[in-house]
Amino acid sequence: MTRLKLHDERHRVTRVGWLRAAVLGANDGIVSTASLIVGVAAASAGRSEVLVAGVAGLVAGAMSMAAGEYVSVSSQSDTESADLARERGELSAQPEFEREELAGLYRSRGLDAETALKVADQLMAHDALGAHARDELGISEITAARPVQAAFTSAA
Template sequence: MTRLHIHPERHLVARIGWLRAAVMGANDGIVSTASLIIGVAAASAQSADVLIAGTAGLVAGAMSMAAGEYVSVSSQQDTENADIARERSELANDADAEIEELAGIYMGRGLDAATADVVARQLMAHDALGAHARDELGISSVTTARPVQAALTSAATFSMGAALPLATIVVAPHESLSIAVAVASLVFLALLGAIGARAGGASIWRASARVTVWGAIAMGLTAGIGRMVGAAL
């Protein structure tokens, strides 16, 4: 009897849930806090005032990220649960039609009718709801919504990202505060892009350039606005 030797593989897609929230949280933490600091500093505020504004931005931003991620991912989870409940009802009321529906999906992927029917019946005998959730709805244990995980990850990484430009305030001279925060934040963003790309198996240079360019635009705009408001006051 031939025994199958299954080679375990670790796929990068398994990281997609927490990686998306982590990269977005850290990126927003750096960009929003650095932009806030530069905007306030451009209005000729003192270093202590800039630090207070940046700290308030860190706390408010972390809570906003956590709440936003929880609400949005919870909405996704509600939709997934509603679709699964409908599939459960359809399986209970007309299992034969569900077999045909699943077989049709496999035929669309290249199986002949006889093989598709056998595969559909065997998978449904093993886990009917799981087969339909995965192959009809595209819901699996890897991609399913996890609101609490997304909220905590976003809040934590936002705080870590925001702490980087805040730390620059402490060590940078007041007269060059805006430039120091901007340069340091762009370096942090480039590193973040590289780390996220490395974890996700993407191009490091492209990811780093992407986050750095958008960060520079955000900081440039807030610096301009801060300077105009400071001049008006």
């Protein structure tokens, strides 16, 4: 029996999409709302006016951040989709060139030519588009754009 036990790894990179949106949203929300409150208070407004302005600024800021984040991440998602469609067409039209391209990526990472071709062949036989998406384009399930998630996280 081996001394190594299988374990569930919990990497934080899976959180990068919503965490970035949360940090950006929180930072912008704090700064812009605090600035608005200070500005209204400096205008000699009463306590209730400052409170109303703060709440209104908080709600408006959350909606604005959510909309902006959605549009921004949607453009990333559209770009990823277009690149995947292009790659799908290239795999269909030029499979040998795409095989060599993938093997070249593996050679540049340190594999010898023979091993790189074997790896490319095996990965392409299993999921050619997935291999190219991951290794050529840098798109994976973990890093794929999720506009709705980013919008809600930024608003929160």
